[in-house]
Amino acid sequence: MAAREPRLGAVAAPEPDGTVGTAGQAMAPAAPGPLRRILASFLENRVAVAGAGIVVAVTLFCFVGPLIYRTNQVTVHLNLENLPPSGKYPLGTDGSGYNVLGRLMLGGQSSLELGFAVSIATSVIGTLYGAIAGLVGGLIDAIMMRVVDTFLAIPGLVLLLILVNIFTPNLFMIIVLLSLLSWLGVARLVRGEVLTLRTREYVQAVKVMGGSKWRIVTRHLVPNAIGVIIVNATFTVADAILTLSALSFLGLGLPPPEADWGGMLTNGLNYLFDGFWWLVYPPAIILIITVVAFNLIGDAIRDSLDVRLQRL
């Protein structure tokens, strides 16, 4: 979520001049590849595996669940409103008579689709932007980075509140807007990585041997910066889901009959003092568990990238 800028424990460079790099890249052995190295240490980390397990389980619940457990999520049935959990409705019904269990699946689809889509889009845009700025350098780099600084100076939620007013919100539009606001961090990180990596001997060696710039980027810089990019991508999923819920709370989220966990939670909170707990806690718990899982994965990958941590 663009709302809370500094990542959990992220070690940011004091100045975006690339003076601080992750020590993990210092070793950069030729084999095994960086991706495999990350995967290997990822599997050793029980917390990360648990996080990944939760993500897989929740994804299956949301996307495969509706195929098995069919519910009506379109027609409003006011005679069925706010029924407590029973055999027929395991988690009761909400104010429009929708089955809450089924709605959790539907809402999860929007939340997860948004999270994954924003994460992929920002990784691609941010990586390209950061790599170009870092490689080209000079005036163009300075201009590109001031653009990033400008967007970073204004809270993402503030920009979103203005933009959601201008464009009618639907899932696709919110994905586009959130992606446009979330790639800045990746761009900075990748640029910093590129700035430190491009002075390394092996990159210089490729240059001396006549390797093209494109080859340096695709074969050497991106693979070595991939750890940072993946860590950021997992955190972005979590943040995007939280931002969507904040937008829903402010009444600027997905319009009904579409649903997302944040919207369900917001609806439920209206009944917080009526004792309709099944409208509050199920969406809250699944939302928090999913976001925690993504944060755990990101945190674990970052730890596994940091050689200094392993030395302790």
Add this chain to the structure above:
Amino acid sequence: MTAYLVRRVGQAIVVVIGVMILTFIMIHMEPGSVARAVLGIHATPGRIAIFNSTYGLNEPLYSQFVTYVQQVFHGNLGTSYQLQQPVTSLIAQRLPKDAILLGISTVLALLLAIPMGMYQATRRNTLGDHAFTSVSFTLYSMPDFFFALLLIALFSVQLRILPPTVPAAASVGGLLADPKALVLPVATLALVTVASFSRYMRSSAIDVLSQDFIRTARAKGMPERKILLRHVLRNSLLPVVTLLGLSLPGIVAGAVIAEEVFNFPGMGLLFYQAATSHDFPILLGSTLVVGVATVIGNLLADIGYAVLDPRVRYGRP
């Protein structure tokens, strides 16, 4: 140092100009016309024409921008469409209240997060570390509004010891005279930021603990307490300076939500109400204020860092 300072201030000025251009462009992306949005669908063409000429909306974009910049430098941020008051005075009324809310909660967050992070770093992978980690992950992953409402449900509805909202007309003096109303908004903002600050502090302290000078200090027999206070704490606080500058936009965004929940009469609530009523002068003005505050915050943090840590000053790309 001077070269670094000049470069950094130059960058900050460019970014402030960028923020002005960005907000200006965004406001003018509104489909249809501002007049229609503000006056409603029953407005007569005459009324629309008067509205447009009153606010200079019939001029070409570039000249509107020039006027806007000139006015900003004269301290004029325009007049609110809905409230019919100068934006500058609206912001001036509310900014001090935000300074209180954000200031207290940030200081509180730091006071909690620094010892917490140090504790976790020195006892890495123990039960205590894991417990704090779980707490901060859960807090961090919880939507702020949900957390705020849970606090209200517990302290205002169940225990009835704290009021759920801040009196809407409260002035700065009124806020300080009735500190009970401040407790819940401050707690909401502080606990959410504690989560990220303490994680940051933890990894920063772990980083410092693995440095060679710590081993040297231990090797020469320095007491562990002294090592922690004199070497680890001071060095791991350095990145937190940067974090403070960087986290300003995040804290402001959190404030929008918290102010909406607790009806706190600050900039966040003003902004949210303006966003839902197409009141562009307010949106423009408050975005500009937040943007400039962030740029200055980052600038101060970077300069502070450079003063404290000479390695940064000479780090050329």
